[in-house]
Amino acid sequence: xxxxxxxxxxxxxxxxxxxxxxxxxxxxxxxxxxxxxxxxxxxxxxxxxxxxxxxxxxxxxxxxxxxxxxxxxxxxxxxxxxxxxxxxxxxxxxxxxxxxxxxxxxxxxxxxxxxxxxxxxxxxxxxxxxxxxxxxxxxxxxxxxxxxxxxxxxxxxxxxxxxxxxxxxxx
Amino acid sequence: xxxxxxxxxxxxxxxxxxxxxxxxxxxxxxxxxxxxxxxxxxxxxxxxxxxxxxxxxxxxxxxxxxxxxxxxxxxxxxxxxxxxxxxxxxxxxxxxxxxxxxxxxxxxxxxxxxxxxxxxxxxxxxxxxxxxxxxxxxxxxxxxxxxxxxxxxxxxxxxxxxxxxxxxxxxxxxxxxxxxxxxxxxxxxxxxxxxxxxxxxxxxxxxxxxxxxxxxxxxxxxxxxxxxxxxxxxxxxxxxxxxxxxxxxxxxxxxxxxxxxxxxxxxxxxxxxxxxxxxxxxxxxxxxxxxxxxxxxxxxxxxxxxxxxxxxxxxxxxxxxxxxxxxxxxxxxxxxxxxxxxxxxxxxxxxxxxxxxxxxxxxxxxxxxxxxxxxxxxxxxxxxxxxxxxxxxxxxxxxxxxxxxxxxxxxxxxxxxxxxxxxxxxxxxxxxxxxxxxxxxxxxxxxxxxxxxxxxxxxxxxxxxxxxxxxxxx
Numbered sequence: 001x002x003x004x005x006x007x008x009x010x011x012x013x014x015x016x017x018x019x020x021x022x023x024x025x026x027x028x029x030x031x032x033x034x035x036x037x038x039x040x041x042x043x044x045x046x047x048x049x050x051x052x053x054x055x056x057x058x059x060x061x062x063x064x065x066x067x068x069x070x071x072x073x074x075x076x077x078x079x080x081x082x083x084x085x086x087x088x089x090x091x092x093x094x095x096x097x098x099x100x101x102x103x104x105x106x107x108x109x110x111x112x113x114x115x116x117x118x119x120x121x122x123x124x125x126x127x128x129x130x131x132x133x134x135x136x137x138x139x140x141x142x143x144x145x146x147x148x149x150x151x152x153x154x155x156x157x158x159x160x161x162x163x164x165x166x167x168x169x170x171x
Numbered sequence: 172x173x174x175x176x177x178x179x180x181x182x183x184x185x186x187x188x189x190x191x192x193x194x195x196x197x198x199x200x201x202x203x204x205x206x207x208x209x210x211x212x213x214x215x216x217x218x219x220x221x222x223x224x225x226x227x228x229x230x231x232x233x234x235x236x237x238x239x240x241x242x243x244x245x246x247x248x249x250x251x252x253x254x255x256x257x258x259x260x261x262x263x264x265x266x267x268x269x270x271x272x273x274x275x276x277x278x279x280x281x282x283x284x285x286x287x288x289x290x291x292x293x294x295x296x297x298x299x300x301x302x303x304x305x306x307x308x309x310x311x312x313x314x315x316x317x318x319x320x321x322x323x324x325x326x327x328x329x330x331x332x333x334x335x336x337x338x339x340x341x342x343x344x345x346x347x348x349x350x351x352x353x354x355x356x357x358x359x360x361x362x363x364x365x366x367x368x369x370x371x372x373x374x375x376x377x378x379x380x381x382x383x384x385x386x387x388x389x390x391x392x393x394x395x396x397x398x399x400x401x402x403x404x405x406x407x408x409x410x411x412x413x414x415x416x417x418x419x420x421x422x423x424x425x426x427x428x429x430x431x432x433x434x435x436x437x438x439x440x441x442x443x444x445x446x447x448x449x450x451x452x453x454x455x456x457x458x459x460x461x462x463x464x465x466x467x468x469x470x471x472x473x474x475x476x477x478x479x480x481x482x483x484x485x486x487x488x489x490x491x492x493x494x495x496x497x498x499x500x501x502x503x504x505x506x507x508x509x510x511x512x513x514x515x516x517x518x519x520x521x522x523x524x525x526x527x528x529x530x531x532x533x534x535x536x537x538x539x540x541x542x543x544x545x546x547x548x549x550x551x552x553x554x555x556x557x558x559x560x561x562x563x564x565x566x567x568x569x570x571x572x573x574x575x576x577x578x579x580x581x582x583x584x585x586x587x588x589x590x591x592x593x594x595x596x597x598x599x600x601x602x603x604x605x606x607x608x609x610x611x612x613x614x615x616x617x618x619x620x621x622x623x624x625x626x627x628x629x630x631x632x633x634x635x636x637x638x639x640x641x642x643x644x645x
Contacts, residue, residue: 111341111373118369119348144232145295148287152303155280158194159310162273163325 005125012052018045032078040071054126057134081164179229179238180290182221182246186253186283189213193276205272211261214254214279221247225635234354235293240639241491245289245420248495252413253282255502258614260405265316265515274314277307278409285417294343294353294378297421298336301381304417305332308410315403316515324401331394335384342377345370358428365434376435379425385418387465388472389446396457396465404512407461408505411468412498419475419494423487426479427643431567436480440571443476447578454585460508460518463585464501467544470582471497477559477575481566488640489558492633496543496555496625503540503618507533510611523589525598532612534593539619541586543626546579551625558633 022045025038043066050059138146177184192213196205225247229238257275260266266274284304291297309332313325347353349370350361365372380391387395399407429436450470457463475497478490510533511526512518527534543552556579563572625632 114370114373118373140233141235142293142295144235144291144293145299148296148299148303151280151284152299152306155277155303155306158273158280159277159306162270162277163310163313 008052011048015045015048015052018042018048033075036071036074036078039074040067043067043071054128057131176229176231179224179227179231180236182217182224182250183283183286183290185217185220186250186279186286189217190276190279190283193272193279197272197276200272204268207261207271207275210275211254211258214250214257217250218247218254221250232296234356235296236287236290237292238290240635240642241420241423242290244491244495244635244639245416246286248416248498249282249285249289249413252416252498252502253279255506255614255618256405256409256413259408259502259506259509263403263405263515264513265318265403266314266405267316270314274311277311281305281307281311281409282413285413288417289420292355292424294346294355298340298343298381301339301385301417301421302336304414305336305385308414311406312398312402312410315401315406318401318403320401321403322401324398327394327401328398331391332384335391336381339378339381342374342380345374346378349374355424355428363428363433363435372433372435375425375428376438379422379435379439382418382421382425383442383472385414386422386472386475387415387446387469388476389442389449389469392446392450392469392472395469396453396462399461399465400459400517403515404461404505404509404517407464408502408509411464411505412501415468415472416494416498419490422475422479423490423640424643426482426487426490429480429482431480431482436482439476440480440568443473443480444571444574445473446470446476447473447575451578451581451585454582457585458520460520460523460589463520463589464504464508467582467586468497468501470578471544473578474556474559474575477563477568477571480568480571481563482644483562483566484637484640484644485558485562486566486640487643488633488636489555489562491636491639492629493555493559495632495636496551496622499618499621499625500540500543500550500552503536503615503622504544506611506615506618507537507540510615520589520592521596523592524596526593529598533615536615536619537593538590539622541590543622545583545586549623549626551622551629554626554629554633558629 019042022038022040022042026035026042027038029035029038043062047059047062047067050056050062193210196207199205221243224238225240225243227238227243228240230236231238256278260274260278263271263274281304284300284302284307287300288297288304291300309325309329312328313321315321343353346358349368350358352358361371362368363372363375383389384391384394399411402410426439429439447470450466450468450473454463454466454470457466471493475490475493478486478488478493480486508518511522511530523537526537539550543550546552546556548554556575560572560575563569
């Protein structure tokens with residue numbers, strides 16, 4: 001057990017690299033399918049983070065739902081939408097890109113330093129929370145949020161259908 | 172109070188039923204030619220229900236959903252605003268007929284999300300209620316015929332909105348990691364100073380960012396003029412008014428956690444000052460009426476922070492009252508814009524020329540709302556600003572009060588410029604076609620009367636807000 005504990009910083013670093021690499025690929029790849037592959041990689045990395053938090057159930061759900069189902073859904077969405085006609089607009093001038101980088105990197109640096117300075121690890125190993133307690137909390141203390149998510153999903157689907165139909169008819 | 176739990180949340184249940192009926196109408200009419208003239212009347216019923224529900228109190232859903240003075244006050248305002256927006260949007264020239272029911276379905280779900288937002292007192296539920304109200308907006312902003320500008324506005328709103336809510340959720344993780352609870356009632360007992368709980372302070376600021384985005388407060392304001400300009404006039408009237416009620420109700424609840432002098436409070440004050448100044452200066456240069464109103468709402472978001480930073484019940488009440496005033500005066504202003512733009516095009520300042528001769532009554536409604544937006548007596552805007560300024564004075568943010576007063580003076584120019592165009596300029600060579608009927612004049616008159624009424628006799632409404640504020644900060 002002690003040796004495994006000693007390995008945990010390396011595991012953390014590995015998952016972090018997977019997440020970072022995946023999200024960079026998702027953001028920068030011109031090819032949508034490659035960007036999706038990057039996104040899936042990042043989501044797998046997040047599943048690894050859940051394992052580090054001693055939450056294997058959430059990690060399994062992350063793999064099942066996000067890596068498995070949601071990404072397939074997005075692939076379908078990419079397949080069904082028609083690629084926009086004409087060239088994609090050029091990125092702004094190099095000064096604009098530089099400004100964007102500064103604006104993007106600043107919060108990152110600030111938040112990373114905040115995380116490193118103000119958050120200390122308080123427990124040696126995260127507590128093991130059984131699945132039935134998760135379910136009980138979802139249906140008691142967090143019941144309202146749990147129910148409202150269905151409204152959000154419903155609206156998201158309805159909105160997507162309304163906008164999506166419009167696009168198909170105009171072609 | 173021995174009331175059944177169903178009765179406690181009657182306005183929300185009614186709003187949900189309305190959304191479900193509209194959904195059934197969509198399903199029953201595949202060709203989407205449903206008659207929707209009943210909708211404003213159905214929305215008006217909810218005003219009565221929300222008014223009856225005003226004195227209710229209770230805690231539902233394992234204490235995650237609180238019915239109190241603040242929530243009922245805002246639910247009534249949301250119901251009234253929803254009624255006016257449906258009335259305004261029923262004859263929408265740029266909305267395709269086959270999308271009409273869909274549009275109102277999404278609109279009513281958005282209002283439902285805002286009503287839920289008014290009552291939720293648990294951070295996860297607050298976040299999800301906010302999402303429920305935003306998702307429907309993401310779709311309806313793009314619904315403006317085949318207009319490219321609307322598609323651009325929709326994409327901007329979604330992208331910035333997604334980023335803002337991601338920041339919000341990230342901040343929530345900080346709060347949960349440091350304070351170990353997501354219930355506002357339990358968070359109230361914790362410290363929020365940077366010295367004692369730096370992680371929590373950063374987290375709360377990030378969490379509030381999502382609501383600053385909805386309110387269009389300074390660093391999160393950039394979507395506002397573009398979205399107003401790109402979306403149809405009627406959609407802009409909704410986006411400009413009701414979501415801000417939802418943002419303010421959460422900000423008022425969260426501001427009850429804060430005291431003057433805390434780092435977060437000072438940061439909110441700085442954002443507020445920048446917001447008013449930037450909004451007013453940017454509005455000076457605009458020609459498009461909806462862009463003017465867009466920058467004006469950035470400025471008004473700044474004024475609202477005056478009440479949030481003082482840390483008193485009066486301040487919270489003044490913020491709540493001001494956002495209701497903002498709702499009424501903006502609805503009045505947008506009412507005129509929508510009625511004047513017969514074909515749904517955007518109006519320029521010049522299009523207002525000679526309005527006094529063509530449509531004297533609409534010109535009057537515009538003048539009343541513009542005076543109120545400036546904050547001149549005897550309009551509601553004046554009383555709202557007075558309450559804000561008196562509540563904030565001598566609570567450590569006097570510089571913010573001075574900035575607000577200076578900004579009011581700056582804003583006189585562009586608001587009264589609209590009135591000047593309407594009353595003294597000649598008609599444009601090809602005046603835009605507009606034939607507002609008697610009914611639209613009546614409702615415009617009702618809105619103008621409400622603006623004047625809240626200015627002359629604000630105390631009934633303000634007392635409700637004050638009771639609500641005292642429940643939060645006894």
